[in-house]
Amino acid sequence: MNTKQKMTLLLLLIAVSACATVVSLPDSKESIASIKASFADKGIAKMDRLDQSELQKTCSDYAQKELPAEIRAQLEKAATDSVKYPASGKYLGDWKEGEKVAQNGRGLQFSDDSKTVNGGNCYACHQISKEEIAYGNIGPSLAQYGKLRGGPSEEIVKYTWSKIYSSHAFNACSVMPRYGAAGILSEKQMQDVMALLLDPQSPINK
Ligand code: HEC
Numbered sequence: 001m002n003t004k005q006k007m008t009l010l011l012l013l014i015a016v017s018a019c020a021t022v023v024s025l026p027d028s029k030e031s032i033a034s035i036k037a038s039f040a041d042k043g044i045a046k047m048d049r050l051d052q053s054e055l056q057k058t059c060s061d062y063a064q065k066e067l068p069a070e071i072r073a074q075l076e077k078a079a080t081d082s083v084k085y086p087a088s089g090k091y092l093g094d095w096k097e098g099e100k101v102a103q104n105g106r107g108l109q110f111s112d113d114s115k116t117v118n119g120g121n122c123y124a125c126h127q128i129s130k131e132e133i134a135y136g137n138i139g140p141s142l143a144q145y146g147k148l149r150g151g152p153s154e155e156i157v158k159y160t161w162s163k164i165y166s167s168h169a170f171n172a173c174s175v176m177p178r179y180g181a182a183g184i185l186s187e188k189q190m191q192d193v194m195a196l197l198l199d200p201q202s203p204i205n206k
Contacts, residue, residue: 028060043110055079059173072172079168082181083161091157091194095203098196101189102128108184118184120193125176128196129204139176146198147205160197164190 026034041047052060055075104119106112123132125139149156162169165180179185196202
């Protein structure tokens with residue numbers, strides 16, 4: 001190694017050790033304080049939205065490590081027990097209305113008011129109808145959802161209702177909104193979205 005190469009190596013080592021000492025990750029208290037400092041109440045969106053539920057706290061604690069099976073089972077059981085099934089026994093509404101709910105991303109935003117009817121914004125995360133080409137892929141494709149599952153059997157209907165009502169029932173730390181448990185969609189809107197996914201007449205099952 002000549003002197004120039006030695007100097008380059010030395011500078012590189014200094015740079016690497018400097019990085020190692022400067023970078024230290026904030027703990028959860030510091031992270032929360034810094035997130036809170038970046039937001040303010042605006043319209044209907046208030047700061048209490050940043051307060052985590054016990055489930056969310058647990059999921060944050062385990063964000064970088066495996067959630068122990070026992071805790072996972074407890075969280076999923078609590079979510080399953082919270083699911084309210086329609087008293088009428090009717091699970092499938094009108095798929096045309098369901099498509100509108102799935103398309104609608106309004107509601108609960110700072111620019112909405114408390115009278116705005118919430119949408120489901122399902123396309124933000126899922127492919128559903130093949131006519132809609134703008135969709136996100138955080139969640140799996142729901143195209144042909146009912147057809148691929150052999151139609152609306154009681155088991156599939158109850159599973160789908162529970163998943164939409166409280167996504168944590170089947171995946172403790174799911175990022176999907178809890179449409180029933182968090183009061184985002186009404187029972188009627190959920191029945192309509194269910195029809196979009198499961199009614200054999202729904203174009204997504206053709
Ligand atoms: C923020 C993203 C997001 C939104 C919005 C969202 N989902 Fe999901 N959804 C997911 C993710 C991620 C999964 C799979 C893994 C999980 O549950 O964490 C999922 C799973 C599902 C499943 C189960 C699929 C299967 O094969 O078992 C159904 C049904 C579903 N979503 C329906 C809906 C409906 C209906 C809406 C709108 C009312 C919706 N989702 C909105 C993220 C989302």
